[in-house]
Amino acid sequence: TAIEDYNQAIKINPNYANAYYNRGLARYNLGNNQTAIEDYNQAIKINPNYANAYYNRGLARYNLGNNQTAIEDYNQAIKINPNYANAYYNRGNSQSNLGNKQAAIEDFRKSADLYKQQGKESDYQDALKRIKQLELG
Structure with a gap:
């Protein structure tokens, strides 16, 4: 194996x-x-x-x-690679789980911008959908 x-x-x-x-x-x-x-x-x-x-x-x-230790790891990943779209996205998930709605929205926005720059259209759309869910919820 x-x-x-x-x-x-x-x-x-x-x-x-x-x-x-x-x-x-x-x-x-x-x-x-x-x-x-x-x-x-x-x-x-x-x-x-x-x-x-x-x-x-x-x-x-x-x-x-x-979620809190996950956020710490995503922070480190982003510190090393500031264009790490998935790290922003998943940090947004953890922020959302902790009830930090505004921080989650900011992370999803940042991930959406990076996904768009990187040509990852479906990831971009997914991040926008997460923002909309949080703004409506």
């Missing part, structure tokens, strides 16, 4: 951040949020500027209902 392959890669090179990150993705896709977080932690420890590892750790934390 992919996980076994990453285990082998990590055994060969314990400082291979990508192997931890990819094993984290595989575990996340199997619904193992907690073990995915442990892998993302390792990837971040090896490479503190790993925006995707912060972002995906945020997703796993969000899935576990930890």
